[in-house]
Amino acid sequence: xxxxxxxxxVSRGARLWLITRALVSGAFLYLGTNPLRLSAVAVVGIVVxxxxxxxxxxxxxxxxxxxxNLALRPIFLSALFAAPAMIGEVALRVVGAAL
Amino acid sequence: xxxxLAAECVVKSFGQCRVLTSATLRAVPxxxxxxxxxxxxxKSTLLKIAxxxxxxxxxxxxxxxxxxxxxxxxxxxxxxxxxxxxxxxxSGAFTIRRQLEMIRAQFDGGDVVEAADQLExxxxxxxxxxxxxxxxxxxxxxxxxxxxxxxxLLADEPYRGIAPKDAExxxxxxxxxxxxxxxxxxxxxxxxxxxxxxxxxxxxxxGTTYELGSPASARLNPTFxxxxxxxxxHQDHMPLFDSSRLTR
Numbered sequence: 001x002x003x004x005x006x007x008x009x010v011s012r013g014a015r016l017w018l019i020t021r022a023l024v025s026g027a028f029l030y031l032g033t034n035p036l037r038l039s040a041v042a043v044v045g046i047v048v049x050x051x052x053x054x055x056x057x058x059x060x061x062x063x064x065x066x067x068x069n070l071a072l073r074p075i076f077l078s079a080l081f082a083a084p085a086m087i088g089e090v091a092l093r094v095v096g097a098a099l
Numbered sequence: 100x101x102x103x104l105a106a107e108c109v110v111k112s113f114g115q116c117r118v119l120t121s122a123t124l125r126a127v128p129x130x131x132x133x134x135x136x137x138x139x140x141x142k143s144t145l146l147k148i149a150x151x152x153x154x155x156x157x158x159x160x161x162x163x164x165x166x167x168x169x170x171x172x173x174x175x176x177x178x179x180x181x182x183x184x185x186x187x188x189x190s191g192a193f194t195i196r197r198q199l200e201m202i203r204a205q206f207d208g209g210d211v212v213e214a215a216d217q218l219e220x221x222x223x224x225x226x227x228x229x230x231x232x233x234x235x236x237x238x239x240x241x242x243x244x245x246x247x248x249x250x251x252l253l254a255d256e257p258y259r260g261i262a263p264k265d266a267e268x269x270x271x272x273x274x275x276x277x278x279x280x281x282x283x284x285x286x287x288x289x290x291x292x293x294x295x296x297x298x299x300x301x302x303x304x305x306g307t308t309y310e311l312g313s314p315a316s317a318r319l320n321p322t323f324x325x326x327x328x329x330x331x332x333h334q335d336h337m338p339l340f341d342s343s344r345l346t347r
Contacts, residue, residue, distance in 0.1 A: 004197070069188075071176040
């Protein structure tokens with residue numbers, strides 16, 4: 001997969017993860033839970049939500065045909081959206097454990 | 100010459116509504132084929148099925164020597180198909196240059212700047228598609244085709260929203276693609292322009308397709324004339340605009 005394509009969609013995934021994480025963290029803070037020490041289920045949920053939002057944005061921008069013409073299958077797109085979310089969650093977990 | 104792409108005996112229904120009963124689409128290298136049909140006749144549905152964008156209820160897709168009962172566009176695109184849908188193809192999220200570069204990098208395609216020069220969009224390369232007019236967007240999409248250099252191009256209503264002069268320019272570009280050996284299939288309602296450029300005419304009506312042959316044969320087909328061409332067929336080569344009828 002070309003770097004240019006991967007970079008474009010990984011940065012979109014990163015932006016969506018940041019928004020999702022900020023909203024979810026806000027909700028957990030409101031409920032009195034430390035957002036840096038979430039359960040594995042919650043973390044997986046955030047990653048899945050980031051991927052779903054990535055697809056929603058891609059559908060909304062009508063990029064599906066463009067990506068299919070690039071021979072890019074949805075599974076690869078999922079990986080591009082999931083990668084920054086997973087890296088971010090691991091980083092937050094490390095930070096949470098250190099604090 | 101053998102078709103590189105053939106969608107054979109395609110049947111498709113949406114709920115209770117049967118759109119295609121037995122339709123066929125063929126794309127032959129070096130030929131510009133045109134699909135005519137009234138709105139709602141199933142042209143776009145057939146093109147989507149041939150491109151792997153929509154699954155048929157039954158029928159088979161043959162592409163580049165392989166037969167598929169169910170196939171995705173991504174798979175056909177990897178094998179050399181390019182599909183232009185009946186809506187804007189390029190994303191508003193990235194510049195034209197970036198999107199053309201993505202295509203070039205993915206397929207080791209042609210030069211982006213050269214393609215832009217050829218389609219006269221060099222000055223728009225660093226703009227996003229929504230900053231361009233309809234005609235310029237169509238040219239940018241065709242620049243994507245030039246960069247991709249596919250074996251087969253399916254373009255659904257590529258003339259939508261553009262001026263007649265731009266339509267003529269686009270037709271010349273499509274003809275150029277066919278001359279270079281690409282298999283090109285278009286749909287549209289721009290009868291005079293398309294009939295002048297086409298190598299082969301197909302007609303989609305009542306859920307099925309008819310191969311009318313050359314544009315000359317198509318013009319002589321009485322049912323096609325009566326049911327699709329209508330008044331236009333009686334006014335061959337009549338100028339669309341007669342300046343002598345203007346009054347001051």
